Amino acid sequence: MRCLLLGIFCLISYQTPTLADEIPSTDNTTGSPQWHSEQQGLSLTLVQLGSEYVSAVFAARGLPKDVVDDISTYCLFGTIIKNTSTKSLSAQLSDWRIVTREGKEHRLKLKEDWVKQWRAKGVGFRWLLLSDQQNFDDGDWIQGFTTVALPPGQRFDLYYSWKQQDKLFNNTIKGMSCAPVSQQTP
């Protein structure tokens, strides 16, 4: 009986947010879940994006079908980073980590990785995605897609860091998730 209860508890805690999870807000316009955090001069907003939307956005840029299909299999977020302080700050996105509920660690696949892959196919496109090194002066901000090789619906915690005046800051957004599987056209 104790074993059964423990099993049920594990199943529930795997599928539902834990107490420490950030509760995403819902963008009123898009209805998409978004996570937001502002700490020590850095504001970070991540909007969950579905594969059909990602596919449509990249196809509209005139990219080849295989390139569009490939990126659509990834877990994508519309990512907005702002410097909300009056001092410069920097962030190295390749240092950011995504840890799934199973404890597996992933890195973001950034602009440099995608551009290298696309250039090998003769595609020169280099927009929409965020690059590794980000520097922000007073008033600066950026927006773009961040990608990670995770399946639809995967839950994870994001561990991110940034530097200001040689001081390293860290923060975690717990209980994020990739967009669920898109409904398939019958």
Added chain:
Amino acid sequence: MHLSANKHHKLSLFFLLVMLLPLTGVASEKTTPTGNYKLKLLTQPVSAPDFQLKDMDGEQHSLKQYRGKVVVINFWATWCPPCIREMPSLQKLYETFKSKSLVVLAINQWEDEDRVFEFMGRLNPAPTFPVLFDSDSKLSELYKVQGLPSTFIINKQGKIVYRAKGGRDFDHPQIMDKINALF
């Protein structure tokens, strides 16, 4: 009228796309900072890389030809909401200082002329400054542009004196004052 499941699905996707279109930039308009007038002053101005790009009429523009004038270079695209949002303020800035020989060059990234031409016609006020095409994004690489929009302000000596990453209100008095001081 009954829609088939397929049509219904396509219609849903269409509306989803319309709703999410602002995210291509990726922020929606409301997430764009308002009243953002901060420019990074380069305490040690650097020479602005020269270029030769065509405008919508096929005319060539080089940075060199504008030496002795204050030049605002704005990297943008039609799918970038903050780029669109700041465009009218760039036009106001241009109108205010064109008599003082301010040059504004909007450098489009990775789009064809037809799309940009059609888009420009929908802007109010329609920009009257030149729109140039950096079709292979080589110039943006040269300027180390990390994201759109990005703006560089170049003094009469051809040096970059201010830069901005992300959208700004270029008709804000504080920006106007900074640019006015460069003439």
